[in-house]
Protein backbone atom coordinates (compact mmCIF):
# COMPACT_ATOMS: atom_id res chain seq x y z
CA UNK A 312 0.00 0.00 0.00
CA UNK A 313 1.46 3.33 -1.04
CA UNK A 314 0.23 6.88 -0.53
CA UNK A 315 0.48 9.52 -3.22
CA UNK A 316 0.65 13.16 -2.12
CA UNK A 317 -0.06 16.08 -4.39
CA UNK A 318 2.10 18.85 -2.94
CA UNK A 319 1.16 22.34 -4.16
CA UNK A 320 4.83 23.38 -4.38
CA UNK A 321 7.46 20.67 -3.93
CA UNK A 322 11.13 21.42 -3.20
CA UNK A 323 13.51 19.63 -5.56
CA UNK A 324 17.31 19.66 -5.61
CA UNK A 325 17.26 21.86 -8.73
CA UNK A 326 14.13 23.95 -8.17
CA UNK A 327 10.44 23.29 -7.49
CA UNK A 328 7.60 21.20 -8.89
CA UNK A 329 4.21 22.95 -8.75
CA UNK A 330 2.45 20.69 -8.10
CA UNK A 331 4.66 17.71 -7.33
CA UNK A 332 3.41 14.15 -6.82
CA UNK A 333 5.24 12.05 -4.24
CA UNK A 334 4.57 8.32 -4.00
CA UNK A 335 5.53 7.01 -0.55
CA UNK A 336 5.93 3.28 0.05
CA UNK A 337 4.68 1.48 3.14
CA UNK A 338 8.32 1.19 4.28
CA UNK A 339 8.59 5.00 4.47
CA UNK A 340 10.81 5.35 1.41
CA UNK A 341 9.94 7.55 -1.60
CA UNK A 342 9.06 5.41 -4.62
CA UNK A 343 8.75 8.19 -7.17
CA UNK A 344 8.44 11.95 -7.62
CA UNK A 345 6.79 13.44 -10.66
CA UNK A 346 5.12 16.53 -12.05
CA UNK A 347 2.43 14.33 -13.62
CA UNK A 348 -0.60 13.13 -11.70
CA UNK A 349 -0.59 9.31 -11.63
CA UNK A 350 -3.65 7.98 -13.49
CA UNK A 351 -6.36 6.08 -11.68
CA UNK A 352 -4.92 6.44 -8.18
CA UNK A 353 -6.22 8.52 -5.27
CA UNK A 354 -4.08 11.42 -4.14
CA UNK A 355 -3.97 13.37 -0.89
CA UNK A 356 -3.62 17.10 -1.49
CA UNK A 357 -1.24 19.16 0.63
CA UNK A 358 -1.50 22.95 0.42
CA UNK A 359 1.63 25.06 0.69
CA UNK A 360 5.33 24.40 0.29
CA UNK A 361 6.80 20.92 0.83
CA UNK A 362 10.49 20.89 1.75
CA UNK A 363 12.80 18.08 2.95
CA UNK A 364 13.36 17.59 6.67
CA UNK A 365 16.66 18.90 7.98
CA UNK A 366 19.13 16.83 10.03
CA UNK A 367 20.34 18.77 13.06
CA UNK A 368 23.97 17.76 13.19
CA UNK A 369 24.90 18.48 16.80
CA UNK A 370 22.94 18.11 20.02
CA UNK A 371 23.49 17.59 23.73
CA UNK A 372 19.81 17.09 24.50
CA UNK A 373 20.07 17.50 28.29
CA UNK A 374 21.52 21.01 27.92
CA UNK A 375 18.09 22.21 26.77
CA UNK A 376 17.16 22.56 30.44
CA UNK A 377 20.23 24.72 31.14
CA UNK A 378 19.44 27.34 28.48
CA UNK A 379 18.57 30.63 30.19
CA UNK A 380 20.05 29.55 33.53
CA UNK A 381 23.62 30.82 33.16
CA UNK A 382 23.02 34.37 31.96
CA UNK A 383 24.52 36.27 34.89
CA UNK A 384 27.85 37.26 36.37
CA UNK A 385 28.99 37.38 39.97
CA UNK A 386 32.11 38.76 41.64
CA UNK A 387 33.50 35.20 41.59
CA UNK A 388 32.68 34.82 37.90
CA UNK A 389 33.13 38.31 36.49
CA UNK A 390 34.91 36.90 33.44
CA UNK A 391 32.44 34.48 31.88
CA UNK A 392 33.23 32.15 28.95
CA UNK A 393 32.79 28.55 27.77
CA UNK A 394 34.87 27.22 30.66
CA UNK A 395 32.93 29.04 33.39
CA UNK A 396 29.68 28.02 31.69
CA UNK A 397 30.92 24.43 31.79
CA UNK A 398 31.09 24.59 35.61
CA UNK A 399 27.36 25.39 35.68
CA UNK A 400 26.70 22.61 33.16
CA UNK A 401 28.61 20.12 35.33
CA UNK A 402 26.47 21.07 38.33
CA UNK A 403 23.49 19.94 36.29
CA UNK A 404 25.26 16.76 35.11
CA UNK A 405 25.77 15.78 38.76
CA UNK A 406 21.98 15.72 39.19
CA UNK A 407 20.92 14.01 35.97
CA UNK A 408 19.12 10.67 36.22
CA UNK A 409 17.92 8.37 33.44
CA UNK A 410 14.38 9.72 33.94
CA UNK A 411 15.32 13.39 33.73
CA UNK A 412 17.70 12.69 30.82
CA UNK A 413 14.85 11.14 28.84
CA UNK A 414 12.29 13.79 29.79
CA UNK A 415 14.48 16.70 28.68
CA UNK A 416 15.45 14.89 25.47
CA UNK A 417 11.81 14.22 24.58
CA UNK A 418 11.01 17.93 24.99
CA UNK A 419 13.89 19.18 22.85
CA UNK A 420 13.35 16.52 20.19
CA UNK A 421 9.73 17.62 19.91
CA UNK A 422 10.87 21.24 19.56
CA UNK A 423 13.22 20.24 16.72
CA UNK A 424 10.35 18.57 14.85
CA UNK A 425 8.25 21.70 15.26
CA UNK A 426 10.87 23.73 13.43
CA UNK A 427 11.20 21.31 10.52
CA UNK A 428 14.04 19.07 11.65
CA UNK A 429 13.43 15.36 11.09
CA UNK A 430 16.64 13.93 12.57
CA UNK A 431 19.32 14.79 15.10
CA UNK A 432 22.92 13.76 15.66
CA UNK A 433 23.07 13.27 19.43
CA UNK A 434 26.59 13.67 20.83
CA UNK A 435 26.01 11.68 23.96
CA UNK A 436 28.54 11.57 26.79
CA UNK A 437 26.64 11.16 30.10
CA UNK A 438 26.94 7.37 30.21
CA UNK A 439 27.29 6.35 33.86
CA UNK A 440 26.01 7.03 37.37
CA UNK A 441 27.18 10.18 39.17
CA UNK A 442 30.67 9.41 40.51
CA UNK A 443 31.37 6.98 37.65
CA UNK A 444 29.59 3.84 38.93
CA UNK A 445 28.10 1.70 36.17
CA UNK A 446 24.39 1.46 35.46
CA UNK A 447 23.14 -2.16 35.69
CA UNK A 448 22.37 -1.76 31.99
CA UNK A 449 25.54 -0.12 30.62
CA UNK A 450 23.50 1.31 27.74
CA UNK A 451 20.82 2.79 30.04
CA UNK A 452 21.38 6.48 29.22
CA UNK A 453 21.69 5.75 25.49
CA UNK A 454 18.49 3.72 25.62
CA UNK A 455 16.72 6.73 27.18
CA UNK A 456 17.69 8.88 24.20
CA UNK A 457 16.43 6.20 21.83
CA UNK A 458 13.17 6.11 23.80
CA UNK A 459 12.82 9.92 23.58
CA UNK A 460 13.41 9.87 19.82
CA UNK A 461 10.94 7.00 19.33
CA UNK A 462 8.30 8.75 21.38
CA UNK A 463 8.54 11.95 19.36
CA UNK A 464 9.17 10.30 15.98
CA UNK A 465 12.47 12.10 15.33
CA UNK A 466 15.22 10.25 13.44
CA UNK A 467 18.24 9.68 15.66
CA UNK A 468 21.91 9.32 14.76
CA UNK A 469 23.24 8.31 18.15
CA UNK A 470 26.88 9.14 18.70
CA UNK A 471 28.13 7.69 21.99
CA UNK A 472 31.15 9.75 22.95
CA UNK A 473 34.57 8.40 23.84
CA UNK A 474 35.95 10.51 26.69
CA UNK A 475 39.03 9.57 28.67
CA UNK A 476 40.96 12.59 29.97
CA UNK A 477 40.27 15.99 31.51
CA UNK A 478 42.67 17.66 29.07
CA UNK A 479 45.91 16.63 27.39
CA UNK A 480 47.89 14.74 30.06
CA UNK A 481 45.28 15.52 32.72
CA UNK A 482 43.13 13.11 34.75
CA UNK A 483 39.36 13.53 34.64
CA UNK A 484 37.57 15.67 37.22
CA UNK A 485 34.99 14.14 39.57
CA UNK A 486 31.98 15.10 37.40
CA UNK A 487 33.68 13.79 34.25
CA UNK A 488 33.78 10.25 35.71
CA UNK A 489 30.24 9.85 34.33
CA UNK A 490 31.65 10.25 30.82
CA UNK A 491 34.62 7.87 30.80
CA UNK A 492 35.11 4.50 29.07
CA UNK A 493 38.16 2.38 28.31
CA UNK A 494 38.16 1.91 24.52
CA UNK A 495 37.07 -1.76 24.72
CA UNK A 496 34.03 -0.92 26.86
CA UNK A 497 33.21 1.94 24.53
CA UNK A 498 33.22 -0.33 21.47
CA UNK A 499 31.06 -2.84 23.34
CA UNK A 500 28.52 -0.05 23.96
CA UNK A 501 28.45 0.78 20.25
CA UNK A 502 27.95 -2.89 19.42
CA UNK A 503 25.03 -3.09 21.87
CA UNK A 504 23.42 0.04 20.43
CA UNK A 505 23.74 -1.25 16.88
CA UNK A 506 21.53 -4.17 17.96
CA UNK A 507 18.79 -1.65 18.89
CA UNK A 508 18.31 -0.78 15.22
CA UNK A 509 16.17 -3.86 14.69
CA UNK A 510 13.41 -2.21 16.72
CA UNK A 511 13.88 1.35 15.40
CA UNK A 512 14.37 1.86 11.69
CA UNK A 513 15.18 5.57 12.11
CA UNK A 514 18.15 4.86 14.38
CA UNK A 515 21.74 5.11 13.16
CA UNK A 516 24.78 4.58 15.39
CA UNK A 517 28.08 6.35 14.82
CA UNK A 518 31.25 7.23 16.70
CA UNK A 519 32.20 10.42 18.48
CA UNK A 520 35.54 11.42 19.93
CA UNK A 521 34.87 14.11 22.51
CA UNK A 522 37.89 16.18 21.40
CA UNK A 523 41.63 15.94 20.97
CA UNK A 524 41.87 17.18 24.57
CA UNK A 525 39.87 14.25 25.98
CA UNK A 526 41.17 11.35 23.85
CA UNK A 527 44.83 10.49 23.10
CA UNK A 528 45.96 9.73 19.53
CA UNK A 529 46.31 6.03 20.45
CA UNK A 530 42.80 5.90 21.89
CA UNK A 531 41.41 7.72 18.85
CA UNK A 532 43.06 5.30 16.42
CA UNK A 533 41.92 2.23 18.42
CA UNK A 534 38.32 3.45 18.56
CA UNK A 535 38.27 4.35 14.85
CA UNK A 536 39.66 0.92 13.91
CA UNK A 537 37.05 -0.82 16.09
CA UNK A 538 34.24 1.22 14.55
CA UNK A 539 35.48 0.56 11.04
CA UNK A 540 35.41 -3.18 11.70
CA UNK A 541 31.73 -2.93 12.73
CA UNK A 542 30.61 -0.41 10.09
CA UNK A 543 33.04 0.95 7.48
CA UNK A 544 30.53 3.69 6.57
CA UNK A 545 29.79 4.92 10.11
CA UNK A 546 29.50 8.66 10.76
CA UNK A 547 32.45 10.02 12.77
CA UNK A 548 32.09 13.20 14.84
CA UNK A 549 34.50 15.24 16.94
CA UNK A 550 34.45 18.60 18.77
CA UNK A 551 37.33 20.58 17.37
CA UNK A 552 38.78 24.11 17.57
CA UNK A 553 35.86 25.62 19.44
CA UNK A 554 38.04 28.04 21.41
CA UNK A 555 41.50 29.58 21.04
CA UNK A 556 42.35 27.95 24.39
CA UNK A 557 41.74 24.51 22.86
CA UNK A 558 43.80 25.34 19.77
CA UNK A 559 46.74 26.40 21.98
CA UNK A 560 46.47 23.29 24.20
CA UNK A 561 46.44 20.90 21.23
CA UNK A 562 49.24 22.77 19.48
CA UNK A 563 51.38 22.49 22.63
CA UNK A 564 50.42 18.85 23.32
CA UNK A 565 50.27 17.31 19.83
CA UNK A 566 52.45 19.67 17.82
CA UNK A 567 49.77 20.90 15.41
CA UNK A 568 46.57 22.92 15.39
CA UNK A 569 43.58 20.58 15.97
CA UNK A 570 42.09 20.47 12.46
CA UNK A 571 45.58 20.28 10.95
CA UNK A 572 46.33 17.35 13.27
CA UNK A 573 43.21 15.55 11.98
CA UNK A 574 44.12 16.29 8.35
CA UNK A 575 47.58 14.82 8.95
CA UNK A 576 46.68 11.86 11.19
CA UNK A 577 43.24 10.43 10.39
CA UNK A 578 41.68 9.67 7.04
CA UNK A 579 39.49 12.75 7.07
CA UNK A 580 36.69 12.18 4.54
CA UNK A 581 32.95 12.67 4.02
CA UNK A 582 32.13 10.40 6.98
CA UNK A 583 33.48 13.04 9.34
CA UNK A 584 31.71 15.91 11.05
CA UNK A 585 34.01 18.54 12.56
CA UNK A 586 31.86 20.14 15.21
CA UNK A 587 32.48 23.91 15.59
CA UNK A 588 35.85 24.17 13.76
CA UNK A 589 35.58 27.86 14.65
CA UNK A 590 39.26 28.74 14.63
CA UNK A 591 40.89 27.69 11.35
CA UNK A 592 43.94 28.98 9.52
CA UNK A 593 44.12 29.10 5.71
CA UNK A 594 45.73 25.66 5.43
CA UNK A 595 43.04 24.09 7.65
CA UNK A 596 40.26 25.74 5.62
CA UNK A 597 41.68 24.35 2.38
CA UNK A 598 42.41 20.88 3.83
CA UNK A 599 39.09 20.44 5.62
CA UNK A 600 37.08 21.70 2.62
CA UNK A 601 38.90 19.34 0.24
CA UNK A 602 38.41 16.33 2.55
CA UNK A 603 34.62 16.24 2.18
CA UNK A 604 34.15 16.45 5.95
CA UNK A 605 31.16 18.49 7.12
CA UNK A 606 31.72 21.37 9.51
CA UNK A 607 29.05 21.36 12.22
CA UNK A 608 28.41 25.03 12.85
CA UNK A 609 26.30 25.69 15.96
CA UNK A 610 25.61 29.39 15.41
CA UNK A 611 23.54 30.43 18.41
CA UNK A 612 25.36 28.20 20.91
CA UNK A 613 28.74 29.46 19.72
CA UNK A 614 27.39 33.01 20.00
CA UNK A 615 26.09 32.52 23.54
CA UNK A 616 29.44 31.04 24.60
CA UNK A 617 31.41 33.87 23.01
CA UNK A 618 33.54 31.28 21.17
CA UNK A 619 34.29 33.25 18.02
CA UNK A 620 32.82 33.23 14.52
CA UNK A 621 33.34 30.48 11.95
CA UNK A 622 35.04 31.70 8.72
CA UNK A 623 31.90 30.95 6.71
CA UNK A 624 32.67 32.99 3.60
CA UNK A 625 36.16 31.55 3.16
CA UNK A 626 35.10 27.96 3.91
CA UNK A 627 31.98 28.05 1.74
CA UNK A 628 34.00 29.73 -1.01
CA UNK A 629 36.52 26.86 -0.86
CA UNK A 630 33.66 24.42 -1.53
CA UNK A 631 33.52 23.15 2.06
CA UNK A 632 30.44 21.28 3.28
CA UNK A 633 28.69 22.56 6.38
CA UNK A 634 25.47 22.16 8.31
CA UNK A 635 23.94 23.42 11.51
CA UNK A 636 23.59 22.00 14.99
CA UNK A 637 21.58 23.44 17.84
CA UNK A 638 24.07 22.04 20.38
CA UNK A 639 23.03 23.57 23.75
CA UNK A 640 19.59 24.42 22.39
CA UNK A 641 19.38 28.13 23.05
CA UNK A 642 17.23 27.74 19.97
CA UNK A 643 15.90 24.79 18.00
CA UNK A 644 14.76 26.94 15.10
CA UNK A 645 16.21 26.23 11.67
CA UNK A 646 15.50 29.81 10.60
CA UNK A 647 16.99 31.41 13.69
CA UNK A 648 20.23 29.42 13.44
CA UNK A 649 20.74 30.15 9.75
CA UNK A 650 19.76 33.78 10.20
CA UNK A 651 22.33 34.51 12.90
CA UNK A 652 24.97 32.85 10.72
CA UNK A 653 24.18 34.91 7.62
CA UNK A 654 23.28 38.17 9.35
CA UNK A 655 26.14 37.98 11.85
CA UNK A 656 28.51 37.84 8.89
CA UNK A 657 26.72 40.77 7.28
CA UNK A 658 27.38 42.79 10.43
CA UNK A 659 31.01 41.75 10.48
CA UNK A 660 31.69 42.24 6.76
CA UNK A 661 29.38 45.24 6.22
CA UNK A 662 27.75 43.80 3.11
CA UNK A 663 24.64 41.79 2.18
CA UNK A 664 24.11 38.21 0.87
CA UNK A 665 27.52 37.05 2.06
CA UNK A 666 27.76 33.52 0.58
CA UNK A 667 25.46 33.77 -2.44
CA UNK A 668 27.41 34.34 -5.68
CA UNK A 669 25.87 35.12 -9.10
CA UNK A 670 25.43 32.19 -11.49
CA UNK A 671 24.90 33.36 -15.07
CA UNK A 672 21.91 35.67 -15.27
CA UNK A 673 19.88 33.90 -12.53
CA UNK A 674 18.98 35.34 -9.14
CA UNK A 675 20.75 33.40 -6.38
CA UNK A 676 18.73 33.55 -3.16
CA UNK A 677 20.41 33.43 0.24
CA UNK A 678 17.50 31.71 2.03
CA UNK A 679 17.45 28.88 -0.49
CA UNK A 680 21.24 28.58 -0.53
CA UNK A 681 21.54 28.52 3.27
CA UNK A 682 18.75 25.95 3.59
CA UNK A 683 20.02 23.68 0.80
CA UNK A 684 23.60 23.76 2.07
CA UNK A 685 22.55 22.96 5.66
CA UNK A 686 20.27 20.22 4.31
CA UNK A 687 23.06 18.50 2.38
CA UNK A 688 25.54 18.89 5.23
CA UNK A 689 23.04 17.58 7.78
CA UNK A 690 22.33 14.51 5.67
CA UNK A 691 26.02 13.82 5.15
CA UNK A 692 26.72 14.14 8.89
CA UNK A 693 23.73 12.07 10.02
CA UNK A 694 23.58 9.34 7.37
CA UNK A 695 19.82 9.20 7.87
CA UNK A 696 18.92 8.59 4.22
CA UNK A 697 16.73 11.68 3.74
CA UNK A 698 17.82 15.17 2.75
CA UNK A 699 15.97 15.37 -0.59
CA UNK A 700 12.51 14.57 -1.89
CA UNK A 701 13.59 12.16 -4.61
CA UNK A 702 13.03 8.46 -5.29
CA UNK A 703 14.96 6.15 -2.99
CA UNK A 704 15.31 8.63 -0.11
CA UNK A 705 13.46 8.40 3.18
CA UNK A 706 10.13 10.21 3.04
CA UNK A 707 10.85 13.16 5.36
CA UNK A 708 8.53 15.97 4.32
CA UNK A 709 7.94 19.32 6.01
CA UNK A 710 4.93 21.36 4.92
CA UNK A 711 5.26 25.14 5.28
CA UNK A 712 1.97 27.00 5.74
CA UNK A 713 1.45 29.65 3.05
CA UNK A 714 -0.81 31.50 5.52
CA UNK A 715 2.02 32.01 8.05
CA UNK A 716 2.87 35.72 8.11
CA UNK A 717 6.50 35.42 6.87
CA UNK A 718 5.29 33.47 3.79
CA UNK A 719 2.26 35.57 2.84
CA UNK A 720 2.39 36.46 -0.84
CA UNK A 721 5.56 34.43 -1.46
CA UNK A 722 5.93 31.96 -4.32
CA UNK A 723 8.54 29.22 -4.64
CA UNK A 724 11.23 31.65 -5.82
CA UNK A 725 11.39 33.53 -2.50
CA UNK A 726 9.61 31.31 0.03
CA UNK A 727 12.82 30.11 1.68
CA UNK A 728 14.04 33.71 1.96
CA UNK A 729 10.72 34.43 3.69
CA UNK A 730 11.15 31.53 6.11
CA UNK A 731 14.87 31.84 6.85
CA UNK A 732 15.34 35.61 6.69
CA UNK A 733 11.89 37.17 6.70
CA UNK A 734 10.17 36.79 10.06
CA UNK A 735 9.94 35.03 13.41
CA UNK A 736 6.57 33.24 13.16
CA UNK A 737 7.19 29.52 12.61
CA UNK A 738 5.54 28.41 9.34
CA UNK A 739 6.07 24.64 9.86
CA UNK A 740 2.58 23.09 9.78
CA UNK A 741 3.03 19.34 9.17
CA UNK A 742 6.04 17.07 9.58
CA UNK A 743 6.47 13.58 8.16
CA UNK A 744 9.33 11.27 9.14
CA UNK A 745 9.84 8.06 7.16
CA UNK A 746 6.37 8.26 5.64
CA UNK A 747 4.57 8.82 8.96
CA UNK A 748 3.02 12.12 10.00
CA UNK A 749 4.36 13.06 13.42
CA UNK A 750 3.04 16.63 13.47
CA UNK A 751 -0.19 17.67 11.78
CA UNK A 752 -1.62 21.18 11.88
CA UNK A 753 1.10 22.07 14.35
CA UNK A 754 0.05 19.40 16.85
CA UNK A 755 1.99 16.39 18.13
CA UNK A 756 -0.19 13.77 19.84
CA UNK A 757 2.07 13.57 22.91
CA UNK A 758 2.95 17.24 23.32
CA UNK A 759 1.08 17.79 26.60
CA UNK A 760 2.56 14.70 28.27
CA UNK A 761 6.06 15.51 27.03
CA UNK A 762 5.80 19.08 28.32
CA UNK A 763 4.57 17.88 31.74
CA UNK A 764 7.52 15.49 31.91
CA UNK A 765 9.90 18.33 31.06
CA UNK A 766 8.36 20.62 33.68
CA UNK A 767 8.87 17.94 36.35
CA UNK A 768 12.44 17.26 35.21
CA UNK A 769 13.35 20.95 35.27
CA UNK A 770 11.94 21.25 38.79
CA UNK A 771 14.05 18.28 39.92
CA UNK A 772 17.23 19.49 38.25
CA UNK A 773 17.04 23.10 39.36
CA UNK A 774 14.66 23.00 42.35
Ligand SMILES: [Zn+2]
Pocket residue numbers: 369370371434550586638
Ligand atom coordinates in the same frame (compact mmCIF):
# COMPACT_ATOMS: atom_id res chain seq x y z
ZN1 LIG B 1 29.00 19.86 21.65
